[in-house]
Amino acid sequence: MNVDRCIGEVKRDNNVVSRACRIPYFPLVVESIKGSTVRDIDGNEYIDLLCSAGSTNVGGANEKVKKSIIDQVNKYIHYTPGYLYNKPMIDLAERLIKITPGKFAKKVAFGLSGSDANDGAIKFARAYTGRSSIITFIGAYHGATYGSMSMSAITTKMRRKLGPFLPGVYSFPYPNCYRCIYGKKENCCNLECLRQIGIAFESYLPPEDVAAVVIEPIQGDAGIIVPPGKYMRKLRELCAQNGILFISEEVQQGFGRTGRWFGIENFDLIPDAVILGKSISNGMPLSAIVGREEMMQSLDPPAHIFTTAANPVCCASAVSTVDIIAEKGFLEHVNEIGNFAKNYLNHLKDEYTIIGDVRGIGLSIGVELVEDKISKEKNIEAALKICYRCYEKGVILISLNGNVLRIQPPLIITKDEMYRALKIIKSSIEDYLHGDIPDDVLDTIKGW
Numbered sequence: 031m032n033v034d035r036c037i038g039e040v041k042r043d044n045n046v047v048s049r050a051c052r053i054p055y056f057p058l059v060v061e062s063i064k065g066s067t068v069r070d071i072d073g074n075e076y077i078d079l080l081c082s083a084g085s086t087n088v089g090g091a092n093e094k095v096k097k098s099i100i101d102q103v104n105k106y107i108h109y110t111p112g113y114l115y116n117k118p119m120i121d122l123a124e125r126l127i128k129i130t131p132g133k134f135a136k137k138v139a140f141g142l143s144g145s146d147a148n149d150g151a152i153k154f155a156r157a158y159t160g161r162s163s164i165i166t167f168i169g170a171y172h173g174a175t176y177g178s179m180s181m182s183a184i185t186t187k188m189r190r191k192l193g194p195f196l197p198g199v200y201s202f203p204y205p206n207c208y209r210c211i212y213g214k215k216e217n218c219c220n221l222e223c224l225r226q227i228g229i230a231f232e233s234y235l236p237p238e239d240v241a242a243v244v245i246e247p248i249q250g251d252a253g254i255i256v257p258p259g260k261y262m263r264k265l266r267e268l269c270a271q272n273g274i275l276f277i278s279e280e281v282q283q284g285f286g287r288t289g290r291w292f293g294i295e296n297f298d299l300i301p302d303a304v305i306l307g308k309s310i311s312n313g314m315p316l317s318a319i320v321g322r323e324e325m326m327q328s329l330d331p332p333a334h335i336f337t338t339a340a341n342p343v344c345c346a347s348a349v350s351t352v353d354i355i356a357e358k359g360f361l362e363h364v365n366e367i368g369n370f371a372k373n374y375l376n377h378l379k380d381e382y383t384i385i386g387d388v389r390g391i392g393l394s395i396g397v398e399l400v401e402d403k404i405s406k407e408k409n410i411e412a413a414l415k416i417c418y419r420c421y422e423k424g425v426i427l428i429s430l431n432g433n434v435l436r437i438q439p440p441l442i443i444t445k446d447e448m449y450r451a452l453k454i455i456k457s458s459i460e461d462y463l464h465g466d467i468p469d470d471v472l473d474t475i476k477g478w
Protein backbone atom coordinates (compact mmCIF):
# COMPACT_ATOMS: atom_id res chain seq x y z
CA MET A 31 0.00 0.00 0.00
CA ASN A 32 1.40 3.38 -0.99
CA VAL A 33 0.62 6.25 1.38
CA ASP A 34 3.35 8.70 0.32
CA ARG A 35 1.00 11.61 -0.35
CA CYS A 36 -0.81 10.98 2.93
CA ILE A 37 2.47 11.04 4.82
CA GLY A 38 3.44 14.31 3.11
CA GLU A 39 0.15 15.93 4.18
CA VAL A 40 0.46 14.62 7.74
CA LYS A 41 3.90 16.27 7.97
CA ARG A 42 2.38 19.57 6.82
CA ASP A 43 -0.46 19.14 9.33
CA ASN A 44 1.93 18.47 12.20
CA ASN A 45 3.79 21.67 11.36
CA VAL A 46 0.70 23.82 11.78
CA VAL A 47 -1.98 22.10 13.89
CA SER A 48 -1.88 21.86 17.68
CA ARG A 49 -1.25 18.36 18.99
CA ALA A 50 -4.06 18.90 21.52
CA CYS A 51 -6.57 18.49 18.71
CA ARG A 52 -6.02 14.89 17.59
CA ILE A 53 -5.47 11.40 18.98
CA PRO A 54 -3.03 9.88 16.46
CA TYR A 55 -3.96 6.52 14.90
CA PHE A 56 -2.77 6.33 11.28
CA PRO A 57 -1.73 8.71 8.50
CA LEU A 58 -5.02 8.65 6.63
CA VAL A 59 -5.86 11.83 4.75
CA VAL A 60 -9.43 11.60 3.50
CA GLU A 61 -10.02 12.36 -0.18
CA SER A 62 -13.60 11.19 -0.59
CA ILE A 63 -16.30 8.94 0.82
CA LYS A 64 -18.78 6.64 -0.93
CA GLY A 65 -21.27 4.71 1.17
CA SER A 66 -19.21 3.13 3.96
CA THR A 67 -15.93 3.37 2.05
CA VAL A 68 -13.37 6.08 2.68
CA ARG A 69 -10.76 6.83 0.02
CA ASP A 70 -7.44 8.44 0.93
CA ILE A 71 -5.46 10.90 -1.21
CA ASP A 72 -3.20 8.05 -2.40
CA GLY A 73 -6.23 6.18 -3.75
CA ASN A 74 -6.42 3.50 -1.03
CA GLU A 75 -9.89 2.45 0.13
CA TYR A 76 -11.03 1.53 3.62
CA ILE A 77 -14.25 0.14 5.07
CA ASP A 78 -15.15 2.61 7.77
CA LEU A 79 -15.90 1.24 11.25
CA LEU A 80 -15.43 4.64 12.90
CA CYS A 81 -17.94 6.79 11.02
CA SER A 82 -16.19 10.03 11.91
CA ALA A 83 -16.50 9.13 15.60
CA GLY A 84 -20.17 8.29 15.17
CA SER A 85 -21.02 11.60 13.55
CA THR A 86 -22.04 10.51 10.04
CA ASN A 87 -24.62 7.84 10.80
CA VAL A 88 -26.31 7.97 7.39
CA GLY A 89 -22.97 7.96 5.55
CA GLY A 90 -20.31 10.62 5.07
CA ALA A 91 -21.47 11.42 1.54
CA ASN A 92 -25.17 10.63 1.66
CA GLU A 93 -26.78 11.88 -1.56
CA LYS A 94 -30.00 13.14 0.08
CA VAL A 95 -28.08 14.98 2.78
CA LYS A 96 -25.72 16.47 0.21
CA LYS A 97 -28.67 17.71 -1.86
CA SER A 98 -30.32 19.35 1.16
CA ILE A 99 -27.04 21.12 1.98
CA ILE A 100 -26.53 22.32 -1.60
CA ASP A 101 -30.14 23.49 -1.93
CA GLN A 102 -29.84 25.54 1.25
CA VAL A 103 -26.41 26.96 0.34
CA ASN A 104 -27.92 28.10 -2.95
CA LYS A 105 -30.45 30.15 -0.96
CA TYR A 106 -28.11 31.56 1.69
CA ILE A 107 -25.41 30.32 4.10
CA HIS A 108 -26.36 31.82 7.43
CA TYR A 109 -28.27 34.39 9.34
CA THR A 110 -28.01 34.19 13.08
CA PRO A 111 -30.98 32.72 14.95
CA GLY A 112 -29.90 34.96 17.82
CA TYR A 113 -31.92 37.73 16.13
CA LEU A 114 -33.85 36.38 13.13
CA TYR A 115 -35.58 33.12 12.21
CA ASN A 116 -34.93 30.35 9.72
CA LYS A 117 -37.29 27.67 8.45
CA PRO A 118 -34.92 24.66 8.51
CA MET A 119 -34.35 25.34 12.22
CA ILE A 120 -38.08 25.34 12.95
CA ASP A 121 -38.62 22.22 10.78
CA LEU A 122 -35.87 20.48 12.70
CA ALA A 123 -37.05 21.53 16.16
CA GLU A 124 -40.52 20.15 15.35
CA ARG A 125 -39.01 16.85 14.26
CA LEU A 126 -36.73 16.60 17.31
CA ILE A 127 -39.67 17.15 19.64
CA LYS A 128 -41.52 14.35 17.86
CA ILE A 129 -38.73 11.73 17.79
CA THR A 130 -37.29 12.22 21.28
CA PRO A 131 -38.76 10.13 24.11
CA GLY A 132 -41.62 11.59 26.19
CA LYS A 133 -45.03 12.87 25.12
CA PHE A 134 -44.86 16.00 27.31
CA ALA A 135 -44.43 19.58 26.06
CA LYS A 136 -40.82 20.22 25.05
CA LYS A 137 -38.61 22.91 23.66
CA VAL A 138 -35.27 22.85 21.86
CA ALA A 139 -32.06 24.88 22.26
CA PHE A 140 -29.43 24.65 19.53
CA GLY A 141 -25.65 24.84 19.60
CA LEU A 142 -22.70 23.72 17.48
CA SER A 143 -21.09 20.76 19.23
CA GLY A 144 -21.85 17.96 21.63
CA SER A 145 -19.64 19.76 24.11
CA ASP A 146 -21.66 22.99 24.14
CA ALA A 147 -24.91 21.03 24.41
CA ASN A 148 -23.55 19.44 27.58
CA ASP A 149 -22.71 22.88 28.93
CA GLY A 150 -26.22 23.98 28.04
CA ALA A 151 -27.73 21.05 29.92
CA ILE A 152 -25.93 22.19 33.07
CA LYS A 153 -27.23 25.74 32.58
CA PHE A 154 -30.86 24.75 32.00
CA ALA A 155 -30.79 22.18 34.82
CA ARG A 156 -29.40 24.70 37.31
CA ALA A 157 -31.75 27.47 36.25
CA TYR A 158 -34.86 25.26 36.31
CA THR A 159 -34.22 23.48 39.60
CA GLY A 160 -32.46 26.30 41.44
CA ARG A 161 -29.95 23.65 42.51
CA SER A 162 -26.28 23.60 41.59
CA SER A 163 -24.89 20.06 41.82
CA ILE A 164 -24.63 17.73 38.82
CA ILE A 165 -24.11 13.97 39.00
CA THR A 166 -22.04 12.35 36.27
CA PHE A 167 -20.02 9.15 35.94
CA ILE A 168 -16.47 7.89 35.95
CA GLY A 169 -15.55 6.96 32.39
CA ALA A 170 -17.83 9.61 30.90
CA TYR A 171 -16.75 11.74 27.97
CA HIS A 172 -18.97 14.76 27.49
CA GLY A 173 -16.67 17.06 25.53
CA ALA A 174 -13.88 19.59 25.58
CA THR A 175 -15.45 22.86 26.72
CA TYR A 176 -15.01 23.70 30.41
CA GLY A 177 -18.50 22.61 31.44
CA SER A 178 -18.47 19.37 29.46
CA MET A 179 -14.91 18.63 30.57
CA SER A 180 -15.94 19.19 34.16
CA MET A 181 -18.49 16.39 33.66
CA SER A 182 -15.97 14.11 31.94
CA ALA A 183 -13.93 11.61 33.91
CA ILE A 184 -12.33 9.39 31.33
CA THR A 185 -8.66 10.26 31.57
CA THR A 186 -6.68 12.69 33.65
CA LYS A 187 -4.64 13.38 30.49
CA MET A 188 -7.37 15.68 29.20
CA ARG A 189 -7.70 17.53 32.52
CA ARG A 190 -4.03 18.14 33.27
CA LYS A 191 -2.95 21.78 33.53
CA LEU A 192 -6.56 22.97 33.22
CA GLY A 193 -8.12 23.20 36.67
CA PRO A 194 -10.03 24.40 38.50
CA PHE A 195 -13.08 22.92 36.81
CA LEU A 196 -16.74 23.74 37.35
CA PRO A 197 -17.65 23.27 41.00
CA GLY A 198 -20.55 21.04 42.03
CA VAL A 199 -19.91 18.17 39.60
CA TYR A 200 -19.74 14.73 41.25
CA SER A 201 -18.60 11.63 39.33
CA PHE A 202 -19.82 8.20 40.46
CA PRO A 203 -18.87 4.72 39.21
CA TYR A 204 -20.66 3.72 35.99
CA PRO A 205 -21.98 0.16 36.13
CA ASN A 206 -19.33 -1.79 34.23
CA CYS A 207 -20.31 -5.42 34.79
CA TYR A 208 -17.29 -6.85 32.97
CA ARG A 209 -15.00 -5.03 35.38
CA CYS A 210 -17.24 -4.65 38.43
CA ILE A 211 -15.21 -2.77 41.01
CA TYR A 212 -17.18 -4.56 43.73
CA GLY A 213 -16.28 -7.99 42.33
CA LYS A 214 -19.96 -8.86 41.70
CA LYS A 215 -21.65 -10.66 38.81
CA GLU A 216 -24.39 -8.81 36.90
CA ASN A 217 -27.20 -11.22 37.76
CA CYS A 218 -26.52 -11.45 41.47
CA CYS A 219 -25.44 -7.98 42.56
CA ASN A 220 -27.23 -5.50 44.78
CA LEU A 221 -26.28 -2.55 42.60
CA GLU A 222 -23.44 -1.58 44.91
CA CYS A 223 -22.45 1.06 42.33
CA LEU A 224 -25.83 2.79 42.64
CA ARG A 225 -25.57 2.53 46.42
CA GLN A 226 -22.59 4.93 46.18
CA ILE A 227 -25.00 7.70 45.20
CA GLY A 228 -27.22 6.80 48.15
CA ILE A 229 -24.19 6.97 50.44
CA ALA A 230 -23.31 10.38 49.02
CA PHE A 231 -26.89 11.57 49.63
CA GLU A 232 -26.58 10.48 53.27
CA SER A 233 -23.07 11.77 53.92
CA TYR A 234 -21.99 14.82 51.91
CA LEU A 235 -24.29 15.58 48.96
CA PRO A 236 -27.81 16.63 49.96
CA PRO A 237 -30.10 15.32 47.20
CA GLU A 238 -32.05 18.58 47.29
CA ASP A 239 -28.86 20.30 46.05
CA VAL A 240 -28.66 18.08 42.96
CA ALA A 241 -30.05 19.56 39.75
CA ALA A 242 -29.47 16.68 37.34
CA VAL A 243 -28.00 13.30 36.62
CA VAL A 244 -26.35 13.37 33.20
CA ILE A 245 -25.68 9.86 31.91
CA GLU A 246 -24.65 8.24 28.64
CA PRO A 247 -27.10 5.38 27.99
CA ILE A 248 -24.10 3.41 26.77
CA GLN A 249 -20.80 4.79 27.95
CA GLY A 250 -19.11 5.32 24.59
CA ASP A 251 -15.52 6.44 24.86
CA ALA A 252 -15.05 4.42 28.05
CA GLY A 253 -15.31 1.33 25.83
CA ILE A 254 -18.97 0.87 24.80
CA ILE A 255 -20.13 -0.11 28.26
CA VAL A 256 -23.77 -1.17 28.41
CA PRO A 257 -25.30 -0.64 31.86
CA PRO A 258 -27.72 -3.22 33.23
CA GLY A 259 -31.39 -2.29 32.80
CA LYS A 260 -32.04 -2.65 36.52
CA TYR A 261 -29.38 -0.01 37.25
CA MET A 262 -30.88 2.46 34.80
CA ARG A 263 -34.42 1.93 36.09
CA LYS A 264 -33.34 2.40 39.73
CA LEU A 265 -31.31 5.47 38.85
CA ARG A 266 -34.33 6.95 37.08
CA GLU A 267 -36.46 6.21 40.17
CA LEU A 268 -33.88 7.82 42.44
CA CYS A 269 -34.02 10.98 40.31
CA ALA A 270 -37.82 11.06 40.35
CA GLN A 271 -37.94 10.56 44.13
CA ASN A 272 -35.56 13.47 44.72
CA GLY A 273 -36.75 15.98 42.13
CA ILE A 274 -33.53 15.52 40.15
CA LEU A 275 -33.62 15.87 36.36
CA PHE A 276 -32.66 12.69 34.51
CA ILE A 277 -30.79 13.70 31.36
CA SER A 278 -29.74 11.24 28.69
CA GLU A 279 -26.52 12.20 26.93
CA GLU A 280 -27.16 10.91 23.42
CA VAL A 281 -24.35 12.66 21.55
CA GLN A 282 -22.73 9.34 20.56
CA GLN A 283 -25.56 6.82 21.00
CA GLY A 284 -28.38 8.81 19.44
CA PHE A 285 -29.81 8.96 15.92
CA GLY A 286 -30.21 5.25 15.31
CA ARG A 287 -26.81 4.11 16.54
CA THR A 288 -28.28 1.48 18.87
CA GLY A 289 -31.09 0.42 16.53
CA ARG A 290 -33.53 2.75 18.33
CA TRP A 291 -33.78 6.47 17.78
CA PHE A 292 -32.05 7.10 21.12
CA GLY A 293 -29.95 4.90 23.37
CA ILE A 294 -32.12 5.46 26.44
CA GLU A 295 -35.07 3.82 24.67
CA ASN A 296 -33.32 0.48 25.04
CA PHE A 297 -34.16 0.74 28.75
CA ASP A 298 -37.76 1.90 28.21
CA LEU A 299 -37.04 5.05 30.17
CA ILE A 300 -38.21 8.60 29.56
CA PRO A 301 -35.59 11.23 30.39
CA ASP A 302 -36.47 14.83 31.21
CA ALA A 303 -34.10 15.98 28.49
CA VAL A 304 -31.72 14.63 25.88
CA ILE A 305 -28.40 16.06 24.78
CA LEU A 306 -27.78 15.70 21.05
CA GLY A 307 -24.80 16.23 18.76
CA LYS A 308 -22.61 14.39 16.25
CA SER A 309 -25.04 12.60 13.88
CA ILE A 310 -27.90 15.03 14.48
CA SER A 311 -26.75 16.74 11.31
CA ASN A 312 -24.69 13.85 9.95
CA GLY A 313 -21.39 15.55 10.74
CA MET A 314 -22.32 19.18 10.12
CA PRO A 315 -21.66 21.34 13.20
CA LEU A 316 -24.91 21.26 15.15
CA SER A 317 -26.10 20.24 18.59
CA ALA A 318 -29.29 20.47 20.55
CA ILE A 319 -30.82 20.04 23.95
CA VAL A 320 -34.41 18.85 23.85
CA GLY A 321 -36.16 18.95 27.19
CA ARG A 322 -39.31 19.54 29.15
CA GLU A 323 -40.76 22.91 28.20
CA GLU A 324 -40.60 24.33 31.72
CA MET A 325 -36.90 23.43 31.99
CA MET A 326 -36.05 24.84 28.58
CA GLN A 327 -37.90 28.11 29.31
CA SER A 328 -36.12 28.68 32.61
CA LEU A 329 -33.27 30.81 31.24
CA ASP A 330 -33.57 34.36 30.00
CA PRO A 331 -31.97 35.42 26.72
CA PRO A 332 -29.11 35.65 25.85
CA ALA A 333 -28.10 32.82 28.22
CA HIS A 334 -27.76 30.23 25.46
CA ILE A 335 -27.17 32.04 22.18
CA PHE A 336 -24.38 31.17 19.77
CA THR A 337 -24.08 33.35 16.67
CA THR A 338 -23.55 30.45 14.28
CA ALA A 339 -25.80 27.89 16.03
CA ALA A 340 -28.70 26.38 14.11
CA ASN A 341 -27.05 27.37 10.88
CA PRO A 342 -29.74 26.74 8.22
CA VAL A 343 -27.37 24.61 6.13
CA CYS A 344 -26.71 22.39 9.15
CA CYS A 345 -30.40 22.31 10.04
CA ALA A 346 -31.37 21.37 6.46
CA SER A 347 -28.81 18.58 6.64
CA ALA A 348 -30.28 17.50 9.99
CA VAL A 349 -33.84 17.50 8.66
CA SER A 350 -32.86 15.16 5.83
CA THR A 351 -30.81 13.01 8.25
CA VAL A 352 -33.82 12.60 10.52
CA ASP A 353 -36.05 11.80 7.54
CA ILE A 354 -33.61 9.13 6.32
CA ILE A 355 -33.45 7.45 9.73
CA ALA A 356 -37.26 7.56 9.87
CA GLU A 357 -37.52 5.64 6.60
CA LYS A 358 -39.11 2.21 6.85
CA GLY A 359 -36.56 -0.50 7.56
CA PHE A 360 -33.66 1.82 8.51
CA LEU A 361 -33.51 0.93 12.21
CA GLU A 362 -34.28 -2.74 11.45
CA HIS A 363 -31.18 -2.76 9.23
CA VAL A 364 -29.08 -1.39 12.10
CA ASN A 365 -30.30 -4.18 14.37
CA GLU A 366 -29.77 -6.85 11.72
CA ILE A 367 -26.19 -5.84 10.91
CA GLY A 368 -25.43 -5.20 14.59
CA ASN A 369 -26.61 -8.68 15.58
CA PHE A 370 -24.70 -10.21 12.69
CA ALA A 371 -21.49 -8.44 13.78
CA LYS A 372 -21.96 -9.31 17.43
CA ASN A 373 -22.54 -13.00 16.59
CA TYR A 374 -19.40 -13.08 14.49
CA LEU A 375 -17.36 -11.34 17.20
CA ASN A 376 -18.72 -13.65 19.89
CA HIS A 377 -17.46 -16.59 17.84
CA LEU A 378 -14.05 -14.92 17.72
CA LYS A 379 -14.27 -14.49 21.49
CA ASP A 380 -14.67 -18.27 21.87
CA GLU A 381 -11.70 -18.78 19.57
CA TYR A 382 -9.16 -16.27 20.93
CA THR A 383 -8.06 -15.86 24.55
CA ILE A 384 -7.29 -12.18 23.98
CA ILE A 385 -10.95 -11.29 23.47
CA GLY A 386 -12.36 -10.79 26.96
CA ASP A 387 -15.72 -9.26 26.16
CA VAL A 388 -17.96 -8.38 23.23
CA ARG A 389 -20.78 -5.98 24.04
CA GLY A 390 -23.03 -3.33 22.63
CA ILE A 391 -26.43 -2.62 21.16
CA GLY A 392 -27.19 -2.15 17.47
CA LEU A 393 -24.13 -0.81 15.70
CA SER A 394 -22.42 0.43 18.84
CA ILE A 395 -20.12 -2.47 19.63
CA GLY A 396 -17.01 -2.81 21.77
CA VAL A 397 -14.51 -5.67 21.75
CA GLU A 398 -12.36 -5.68 24.86
CA LEU A 399 -8.87 -7.14 24.42
CA VAL A 400 -7.12 -8.68 27.41
CA GLU A 401 -3.93 -10.58 28.21
CA ASP A 402 -6.13 -13.57 29.10
CA LYS A 403 -9.73 -14.16 30.11
CA ILE A 404 -8.89 -14.86 33.77
CA SER A 405 -6.63 -11.91 34.66
CA LYS A 406 -8.57 -9.57 32.30
CA GLU A 407 -5.48 -7.41 32.22
CA LYS A 408 -5.94 -4.75 29.54
CA ASN A 409 -4.06 -5.61 26.35
CA ILE A 410 -3.47 -2.14 24.98
CA GLU A 411 -0.62 -3.20 22.71
CA ALA A 412 -2.82 -5.80 21.03
CA ALA A 413 -5.57 -3.22 20.47
CA LEU A 414 -3.20 -0.71 18.89
CA LYS A 415 -1.39 -3.24 16.72
CA ILE A 416 -4.64 -4.82 15.53
CA CYS A 417 -6.09 -1.39 14.69
CA TYR A 418 -2.94 -0.59 12.73
CA ARG A 419 -3.00 -3.89 10.84
CA CYS A 420 -6.69 -3.36 10.03
CA TYR A 421 -5.77 0.02 8.56
CA GLU A 422 -3.06 -1.61 6.44
CA LYS A 423 -5.62 -4.15 5.23
CA GLY A 424 -8.31 -1.57 4.45
CA VAL A 425 -10.45 -1.08 7.56
CA ILE A 426 -10.69 2.05 9.70
CA LEU A 427 -10.87 0.84 13.29
CA ILE A 428 -9.75 2.60 16.46
CA SER A 429 -9.51 1.67 20.13
CA LEU A 430 -11.27 3.17 23.14
CA ASN A 431 -10.04 3.41 26.69
CA GLY A 432 -6.80 1.72 25.65
CA ASN A 433 -7.89 -1.83 24.89
CA VAL A 434 -11.40 -1.79 23.42
CA LEU A 435 -11.97 -2.02 19.66
CA ARG A 436 -14.63 0.50 18.63
CA ILE A 437 -17.07 -0.81 16.07
CA GLN A 438 -19.39 2.01 15.05
CA PRO A 439 -19.71 1.99 11.26
CA PRO A 440 -22.08 4.18 9.27
CA LEU A 441 -25.54 2.72 9.84
CA ILE A 442 -25.95 2.21 6.09
CA ILE A 443 -23.15 -0.36 5.98
CA THR A 444 -24.14 -3.44 4.00
CA LYS A 445 -23.90 -6.96 5.36
CA ASP A 446 -21.22 -7.76 2.79
CA GLU A 447 -19.11 -4.75 3.84
CA MET A 448 -19.53 -5.62 7.50
CA TYR A 449 -18.53 -9.23 6.81
CA ARG A 450 -15.41 -8.14 4.89
CA ALA A 451 -14.43 -5.79 7.73
CA LEU A 452 -14.97 -8.51 10.34
CA LYS A 453 -12.82 -10.96 8.38
CA ILE A 454 -10.05 -8.35 8.28
CA ILE A 455 -10.34 -7.91 12.06
CA LYS A 456 -10.06 -11.70 12.47
CA SER A 457 -7.00 -11.95 10.24
CA SER A 458 -5.40 -8.96 12.02
CA ILE A 459 -5.93 -10.68 15.38
CA GLU A 460 -4.19 -13.74 13.94
CA ASP A 461 -1.33 -11.59 12.63
CA TYR A 462 -0.98 -10.17 16.14
CA LEU A 463 -0.99 -13.59 17.77
CA HIS A 464 1.65 -14.82 15.29
CA GLY A 465 3.86 -11.83 16.17
CA ASP A 466 3.58 -10.51 12.62
CA ILE A 467 2.84 -6.87 13.52
CA PRO A 468 6.12 -5.03 14.18
CA ASP A 469 6.59 -2.94 17.33
CA ASP A 470 7.48 0.14 15.31
CA VAL A 471 3.82 0.68 14.33
CA LEU A 472 3.46 1.86 17.91
CA ASP A 473 5.55 4.91 16.96
CA THR A 474 2.67 5.98 14.72
CA ILE A 475 -0.44 4.73 16.46
CA LYS A 476 -0.88 6.24 19.90
CA GLY A 477 -4.53 5.78 20.74
CA TRP A 478 -6.54 6.97 23.70
Ligand SMILES: Cc1ncc(COP(=O)(O)O)c(C=O)c1O
Nearest residue numbers: 143144145171172173281282307
Ligand atom coordinates in the same frame (compact mmCIF):
# COMPACT_ATOMS: atom_id res chain seq x y z
C1 LIG B 1 -20.85 10.99 24.48
C2 LIG B 1 -20.21 12.22 23.93
N1 LIG B 1 -20.61 13.41 24.40
C3 LIG B 1 -20.08 14.55 23.95
C4 LIG B 1 -19.09 14.54 23.00
C5 LIG B 1 -18.50 15.83 22.54
O1 LIG B 1 -18.99 16.16 21.27
P1 LIG B 1 -18.20 17.21 20.36
O2 LIG B 1 -16.88 16.60 20.09
O3 LIG B 1 -19.08 17.35 19.15
O4 LIG B 1 -18.11 18.48 21.12
C6 LIG B 1 -18.64 13.32 22.47
C7 LIG B 1 -17.57 13.30 21.48
O5 LIG B 1 -16.88 12.35 21.27
C8 LIG B 1 -19.22 12.13 22.97
O6 LIG B 1 -18.82 10.94 22.51
